[in-house]
Amino acid sequence: MMLSTQKIDVGLAHDKQPSRIDACRLISLWNITDERGSLAVIEAAKDIPFEVRRVYYLYDFTGLRRGGHAHRSLQQLFIAVAGSFDVILDDGRRKKAVRLTNANEGLYVCPMIWREIVNPGPGSVCLVLASTHYDEKDYFRSYEQFVAAL
Numbered sequence: 454m455m456l457s458t459q460k461i462d463v464g465l466a467h468d469k470q471p472s473r474i475d476a477c478r479l480i481s482l483w484n485i486t487d488e489r490g491s492l493a494v495i496e497a498a499k500d501i502p503f504e505v506r507r508v509y510y511l512y513d514f515t516g517l518r519r520g521g522h523a524h525r526s527l528q529q530l531f532i533a534v535a536g537s538f539d540v541i542l543d544d545g546r547r548k549k550a551v552r553l554t555n556a557n558e559g560l561y562v563c564p565m566i567w568r569e570i571v572n573p574g575p576g577s578v579c580l581v582l583a584s585t586h587y588d589e590k591d592y593f594r595s596y597e598q599f600v601a602a603l
C-alpha cells in the first residue's frame with residue numbers, strides 16, 4: 454500500500470501543528486492490469502484502516518453540493534470509480550481539497566471531518582466504503598455544532 458501526499462492544502466501557513474486532517478490521505482489501491490483491462494482490489498482492515506459495514510455510491514450528480522456534514526465516528530473511503538470530483542475536507546482548523554480522478558486510488562476520511570463533494574465531471578460515480586451501518590445520530594448536519602464539539 455502506497456500513500457501519496459496531500460494535493461492541495463489551504464490551511465493557514467503559520468498553522469504547523471498536527472491536525473486531524475493529516476489523517477485523511479490518498480491510498481493507492483492494489484491494481485492488476487492486463488490486456489483485458491484493470492482490476493482494483495481493497496481488502497478491509499488491510500488495505501484500509503477499517504472493516505467495511507456498508508457500501509453506497511453517488512451517481513447522476515446534478516452539480517449541486519453533496520455532503521455538507523461531519524460524522525462522529527464513521528470512517529470512509531471515497532473512490533471516483535468513474536469520472537472525477539473534488540472532496541473538500543475541513544477539521545475545524547484546516548481545509549484540504551482533494552480532486553479524485555483515478556479509479557485506482559481512494560481518499561480515506563477519518564471521523565470528525567466536515568466534508569463536501571463538489572465539481573463532479575459528467576458521468577461521475579463516487580463509491581463510498583463505510584465503517585458502520587447508516588446512523589443519523591452519527592451525523593453533524595450543522596457546522597456550528599460540529600465546531601463546538603471539537
Ligand code: TYD
Nearest residue numbers: 507509511518519520521522570586587588
Ligand atoms: P447524505 O449522507 O446526506 O448524502 P450526501 O452526503 O451524499 O449528501 O444522505 C442523503 C440521504 O440519504 C439522507 O436522507 C440519508 C439517506 N441515507 C441513507 O438512508 N443511508 C445511507 O447509507 C446514506 C449514506 C444516506
